[in-house]
Amino acid sequence: MKTTRRKFLQLTGVAVGAGLLMGPKSTYGAIAKKDNSQHYAMLNDTTRCNGCQACERACADKNCFPLPEAKPEIGSPRSSGTEVLTVVNAHSTKNKGIVFAKTQCMHCDQPACVSACLVNAMYKTDEGPVIWREDKCMGCRYCMIACPYDVPKFEYGSLNPKIRKCIMCYDRLTEGQMPACAEACPQEAILFGKRRELLDIARKRIYDRPTEYVRHIYGEHEVGGTNMLYLAGVPFEQLGFRTDLGTTPYPEYTKTFLYSVPLALLLAPAFMLGLRHATKGKGDKD
Amino acid sequence: MNTTDTSTPAYRRVGQDLWEFLREELKPKGKLLTPFNLISGPIILLGLVLIILRFTKGLGATTNLSQEFPWGIWIGFDVVTGVAFAAGAYIVTFMVYVLRMDKYHSIVRATVLNGFLAYVFYAGALTLDLGRPWKIINPIIGNSFGVSSVLFLVAWHFLLYMMAQFIEFSPAVAEWLGLKKLRKILGSLTVGAVIFGICLSMLHQSGLGALFLLAPAKIHPLWYTEYIPVLFIVSSVFAGMSIVIIEGTISHRAFSHLISTKNHAEHMDIMVGLSRLAAAALFVYFFMKILVLVHSMQFHLLMTPMGYLYLVEVIGFVVLPFLIFVTGAKNRNRKLLLSGAIISAVGIILNRLNVSVIAFKWYAPGHYVPSWIEIVITLAVVFGEIWAFRWVANRMPVFSESPRWVKTLDDEVKQTLPAGAVVQPVKK
Numbered sequence: 051m052k053t054t055r056r057k058f059l060q061l062t063g064v065a066v067g068a069g070l071l072m073g074p075k076s077t078y079g080a081i082a083k084k085d086n087s088q089h090y091a092m093l094n095d096t097t098r099c100n101g102c103q104a105c106e107r108a109c110a111d112k113n114c115f116p117l118p119e120a121k122p123e124i125g126s127p128r129s130s131g132t133e134v135l136t137v138v139n140a141h142s143t144k145n146k147g148i149v150f151a152k153t154q155c156m157h158c159d160q161p162a163c164v165s166a167c168l169v170n171a172m173y174k175t176d177e178g179p180v181i182w183r184e185d186k187c188m189g190c191r192y193c194m195i196a197c198p199y200d201v202p203k204f205e206y207g208s209l210n211p212k213i214r215k216c217i218m219c220y221d222r223l224t225e226g227q228m229p230a231c232a233e234a235c236p237q238e239a240i241l242f243g244k245r246r247e248l249l250d251i252a253r254k255r256i257y258d259r260p261t262e263y264v265r266h267i268y269g270e271h272e273v274g275g276t277n278m279l280y281l282a283g284v285p286f287e288q289l290g291f292r293t294d295l296g297t298t299p300y301p302e303y304t305k306t307f308l309y310s311v312p313l314a315l316l317l318a319p320a321f322m323l324g325l326r327h328a329t330k331g332k333g334d335k336d
Numbered sequence: 337m338n339t340t341d342t343s344t345p346a347y348r349r350v351g352q353d354l355w356e357f358l359r360e361e362l363k364p365k366g367k368l369l370t371p372f373n374l375i376s377g378p379i380i381l382l383g384l385v386l387i388i389l390r391f392t393k394g395l396g397a398t399t400n401l402s403q404e405f406p407w408g409i410w411i412g413f414d415v416v417t418g419v420a421f422a423a424g425a426y427i428v429t430f431m432v433y434v435l436r437m438d439k440y441h442s443i444v445r446a447t448v449l450n451g452f453l454a455y456v457f458y459a460g461a462l463t464l465d466l467g468r469p470w471k472i473i474n475p476i477i478g479n480s481f482g483v484s485s486v487l488f489l490v491a492w493h494f495l496l497y498m499m500a501q502f503i504e505f506s507p508a509v510a511e512w513l514g515l516k517k518l519r520k521i522l523g524s525l526t527v528g529a530v531i532f533g534i535c536l537s538m539l540h541q542s543g544l545g546a547l548f549l550l551a552p553a554k555i556h557p558l559w560y561t562e563y564i565p566v567l568f569i570v571s572s573v574f575a576g577m578s579i580v581i582i583e584g585t586i587s588h589r590a591f592s593h594l595i596s597t598k599n600h601a602e603h604m605d606i607m608v609g610l611s612r613l614a615a616a617a618l619f620v621y622f623f624m625k626i627l628v629l630v631h632s633m634q635f636h637l638l639m640t641p642m643g644y645l646y647l648v649e650v651i652g653f654v655v656l657p658f659l660i661f662v663t664g665a666k667n668r669n670r671k672l673l674l675s676g677a678i679i680s681a682v683g684i685i686l687n688r689l690n691v692s693v694i695a696f697k698w699y700a701p702g703h704y705v706p707s708w709i710e711i712v713i714t715l716a717v718v719f720g721e722i723w724a725f726r727w728v729a730n731r732m733p734v735f736s737e738s739p740r741w742v743k744t745l746d747d748e749v750k751q752t753l754p755a756g757a758v759v760q761p762v763k764k
Contacts, residue, residue: 131403166550168488169471169480186480189467191406192487195696196550203403204467206396211467295553304486307546307565311489311539318535322434326527329436 086159089178090223091245091277092232093252094152096289097262098239101138101150108234109136112219122150127290130154132203135216136231143284151289152231152240155180155201155216156269157277162300163193163202171213172202178245178277179218187213198273198295218277245277252281274299345594345731347739348514357513365730376719383716386709390464398709404697405704410465412692414714416544417685418458420568423576424583425451425501426537427613433530442599443606445508445734446587447580450725452501457721459494464713486546493540500533511739512732520745542569548691556695558637558646561628564691570624573617574657575684577610581677584610585670591729594736608665611673615661618680622654642698649690653683 106118115133122128122140130137136154143149157180163172164180171187174180182202189211193202205211219229227233232242241248249270256263268280273295280286287293345365348357390398401408428447431437463469474480475491482488503525510519545568552560561567588595588603595603629635637643657680664672693704706714729735 129403162550165484166487168482168485168491169474170482171480186471186474187468188471188474189469190465190487191467192485192547192550194403194406195548195554198553200403204406206399206401206467207394208396209392209394211394292553300550301484303549303552303562304484304546306562307486307542307549308484308489314539315535318538319531322430322531322534326434326436326531329434331436334436 086178086275086277087244087246089159089245089277090218091157091178091243091248091279092218092229093241093243093248093279093281095239095241095255096149096151096280096282097146098237099138099150099152100237100239101140101148102236103138104234104236105152105231105240106134106136106138108230109216110134112222112230124148130201130203130216132205132212132214135214139290141289143288146283149282149284149289151280151282151291153199153290154231154278155218156199156272157216157218158273158300159275159277160273160299160301162196162198162273165301165304166192166196168192175220177220177223179220179223180215181217181220182213182215184212189213196300198292198300245279248279252279255281271297273297274302345736347512347733350514350516350741352514354513361731376723379712380716380719380723383713383720386713386716387464389709390713395465395467398707400704400707400710402704404700404702405693407465407692407696408704409689409693409706409710409714410461412689413685414458414461414717415465416692417688418454418461419541419544420572420575420684420688421579421681422451422454422458423537423541423572424580425504425576426534427573427576428580429504429530430534433527434534439602439609440606442602443580443584445505446583446729448501448504449508449728449734450579450583452498452505453721453724453728455494455498455501457717457724459498461714461717486543486549490540490543490547493536493543497533497536497540500529500536503529504533508732508734508738511742514739516741516745519742523745537572538569541572542566544568545691548696551696554697555691556637556642556698557632557634558629558642559691559695561632563624563628567621567624567628570617570621571684571687574614574621574680577614577617578657578677578681578684581607581610581614581673582681585674585677587729587735590726591735594729594734596737599735604668604670607670607673608668611661611665611676614677614680615658615665618654618658618661622650622658625650625654642695645690645694649683649686653679653686657683 101122103118103122109115110117110133113135115135118134118137120126120128122138124140124142127139128134128137130153136152138150138152141149141151157178161172161174161180164170164174166172167187168190169186169188171183172180172193173183189204191202191204191213193213194200194204201215203214205214219227219231222229228242232240241251243251249267252267252270256265256267262283263281264283264285266282266286268282268286268291269276269278274297280291282289285293348354386398395401399408399410424447428440428444432440432444463472466472475482475488476495503522506522507519507526510516510522542565545564545566548555548560548564549562584603584607588600592600638647657676660672660676660679663669664676697703733739
């Protein structure tokens with residue numbers, strides 16, 4: 051009996067150690083409690099956008115990509131790609147005619163891509179933008195599976211492929227400049243600022259002109275809140291937005307599973323050693 | 337080699353030169369021009385060429401992966417299905433070492449070897465799919481632990497489980513090489529490795545399912561459920577059993593000359609026992625599938641094209657093999673058991689591909705279909721695993737009995753204590 055107990059304790063110790071080592075605690079605590087009201091954010095007012103593509107050109111310019119050739123056209127929506135981080139699409143709506151909407155990374159408050167990344171290559175910065183770090187990424191593309199907006203794009207043609215996505219011009223932000231697209235917009239359809247202030251502005255616009263806007267700020271609650279906020283004059287489904295994503299932050303979907311891991315590593319070895327002891331016959335080795 | 341005992345290959349004798357022995361063992365054994373070799377050989381060669389092409393031309397030129405479909409059959413079949421197929425190892429070791437069901441002792445080595453090689457080859461195929469494979473070490477070494485990622489957990493468990501399985505199999509290597517002292521040490525590690533390995537297996541079998549929990553809006557609602565991890569672990573039981581039955585039936589013929597008369601006689605009993613377990617797992621799995629469907633209130637989806645696929649999967653590849661296993665076990669019919677195993681294995685392929693590839697973005701136009709290069713490389717990986725298995729089984733004590741000195745070694749360990757006593761570390 052003596053040794054059994056000792057072995058049991060040893061293995062339990064190993065299991066506890068492993069549990070603590072692999073437990074998901076710290077990350078979740080950090081992500082969930084962070085105050086996001088001071089995050090950098092952008093407010094896209096689709097009622098103001100006229101589809102001039104100045105934002106697209108500024109983005110291409112800043113990232114040294116080729117300038118966009120195609121124009122926003124109804125019925126042929128374009129999607130972002132490895133050399134196009136933002137696109138403006140035209141949508142025909144029921145009551146407001148043609149409406150333009152810009153798409154890019156939504157910079158979620160609790161990003162699916164970040165919780166998917168096993169090497170912290172996708173990274174939610176303290177300032178709000180979600181960035182990609184080349185030195186860490188191993189190219190598994192799990193972020194692309196996870197992202198509800200299909201934002202990360204992978205350079206399949208390259209032998210040193212990178213993940214491309216809008217990083218809210220994080221490099222410009224650190225130099226005190228605003229993102230290239232927000233700076234370029236002649237219509238002031240893209241506002242750059244702190245998330246809380248932008249939410250106030252958005253609410254005020256809806257309050258002041260209730261006939262022009264639907265009472266919905268896209269991104270306020272979607273997938274737990276995003277740093278890209280949208281205003282629109284028509285329901286967002288008509289502008290090609292996914293409205294079936296819910297308000298649950300994506301990391302929540304795997305949280306239960308990850309929490310059960312330390313528990314399983316703790317209890318299963320003890321249970322199995324117990325079983326092995328219980329099934330011991332006379333001539334059996336321990 | 338004319339030895340008195342024709343049923344065992346010639347292991348290294350004490351005092352025989354190790355390098356000379358290894359050089360002798362590297363030579364092929366048995367006929368080269370068999371139908372199986374004639375098919376698998378060229379595919380493996382072609383696969384190797386195509387792997388070189390993949391690393392020199394990139395993923396875009398060799399696969400049909402796209403921005404819409406970042407994961408194809410190299411993940412959906414090689415990794416997600418391959419790992420389910422390797423589940424036999426943790427179940428059989430659980431039965432033999434934890435529950436002490438000695439009946440299954442004779443298939444432990446073959447099953448563990450198969451499991452280990454499956455991980456090496458199938459999980460190894462993962463490196464083909466990585467866009468930046470030179471960074472593969474990142475999740476292992478410090479500074480970039482993505483601990484909130486299920487994939488992080490899966491990666492670590494793959495690595496640790498491969499080691500555990502190697503430790504479980506290593507006594508056979510030591511016996512082959514005639515290394516008595518090493519065999520004694522490695523033999524004493526088995527139980528620890530087994531228990532550790534079972535924990536790891538349970539977590540990453542379910543973990544592979546949990547990967548897809550992050551795609552709630554992209555996987556068809558008939559397959560997306562918060563219970564994917566539970567469904568994956570339960571289905572891994574009959575996936576593993578089916579492969580053990582298929583492998584066992586083939587090995588029973590292919591390695592017939594290596595198997596002792598006693599183990600020959602017991603083979604049918606083992607197959608029946610495994611089939612009963614597979615049937616039980618299939619029943620539990622079916623019950624859970626129904627529970628999930630009822631719970632989600634999505635009966636209306638059954639009458640859509642994806643719904644028909646779901647019904648084919650659940651009725652044709654869960655209920656049907658269940659019935660075949662039950663009948664086959666009752667009548668002790670070898671052919672029935674084998675066909676049950678094959679059908680449920682195909683069902684596992686279908687299920688894993690459904691979750692990871694087919695039902696993924698089922699709504700998108702221009703759905704992913706694998707390129708011929710992806711298929712050939714996948715086949716090469718499967719055949720490569722079978723070749724490696726055959727190479728080892730023909731040389732090491734997998735089906736054949738261990739060399740006689742092992743018996744004395746085991747008795748020695750037992751004799752240091754009275755029967756029923758607990759093993760103390762041997763002190764000298």
